[in-house]
Amino acid sequence: MWSGHKITSRTGWEWRRRPELRALFAEYMYGSMPPKPAGFRATVDAVYPDALGGKATLKLVSLRLGEDGAPVQHLMVVIPNTGKDPVPAFIGLSFARNHQILADPRIPFPEGADQGKGARESERGGQSNVWAVEETINRGYAFASFFMGDVEPDRPDAKDGIRAWDGAHGKKRHDWGAIAAWAWGFHRAMDYLETDPRIDAKRVAYVGHSRNGKAALLAGATDQRAALIIPLQAGCGGTAPSRTQTGETVGRINTSFPHWFNAKFKEFNTQPERLPFDQDCLIAMCAPRPVLLANAVEDTWANPPGQFEMLKLAAPVYRLYGRGDLETAVMPPPYQLSPGRLGYFIRPGKHSMTAGDWKIFLDYADRWLK
Secondary structure, three states, rough: OOOOOOOOOHHHHHHHHHHHHHHHHHHHHHHOOOOOOOOEEEEEEEEEEEHHHEEEEEEEEEEEEEOOOOOOOEEEEEOOOOOOOOOEEEEEOOOOOHHHHHOHHHOOOOOOOOOOEEEEEEEHHOOOOHOOOOHHOOOEEEEEEEHHHHOOOOOOOOOHHHHHHHHHOOOOOOOOOOHHHHHHHHHHHHHHHOOOOOEEEEEEEEEEEOHHHHHHHHHHHOOOOOOOOEEEOOOOOOOOOOOOOOOOOOOHHOOOOOOOOHHHHHOOOOHHHOOOOHHHHHHHOOOOEEOOOOOOOHHHHOOOOOOOHHHHHHHHHHHHOOOOOOOOOOOOOOOOEEEEOOOEEEOOOOOOOOOHHHHHHHHHHHHHHH
């Protein structure tokens, strides 16, 4: 504890230390997220039961994130037509728009997306291999995705995202960065999935890559509804240690992406060792739910060995639950999945999400969600 008191029980962790850590991360790093807005509305715009050649049902859902011109989060939901409902599911936060992830011509361009990157008909389905939706369906999982820019544009001083809207319409002004805004978007997607009778809301995984992986971990750490969390190559500000000079550093990430975190975090640019936590604490906040850290050998900027150390440091919290933790004392070699509740995987290659990564995600989920 901040006071120096040692936590030795599950009760002490859940009622004292975890809430304290959540408050510390909000104050010193990510900022505080507002509650679910009173004006939140989920509207099912279309249902197509013949998607993927009849394998799946495609649902297009609009999530109105408040009243008075609040952003609209476009959620795509693809559910296998196996007759075994309710099914487990993945929620993915994407750099791509939904029509880029699935090449179904009935998925429209979002409003205002008639120009620019990701808004051309030629790009429809261009990210299908990255997200492996059909393989996910074949394995018996539903798949949901939303575009990060629907919730918060990835640029400083954005005027058309949820942070600007909350500042103008919220009951209090929240000093939250874009990572927290994207994490908040996971929570709103989960709000909808809880209402879909074909989805088992107790078996939903949160997944994201790079900055979106940071958001996936934060979303899972602050939302007990997430049953499994997979931050892929999330690195500094996500799954890698802050108290290090290996790979991307606190000072570098705050300089390059000043909008990702709150103002307080920048006070630690040159002295990250002064932070009252490290990222093992964020992973530990997910306990006892499974967390898989996946990496690539050439992605040294994300500090894969440091991420493994974060798992080792989070393991004592998982042991309080007596249900398993990290199943290896040493970092596994490439292609060898360590599938414990604290899981680890590394492959050859660079900073990217691939269909091969999804095979590992699905293998890991088969152990913990089925």
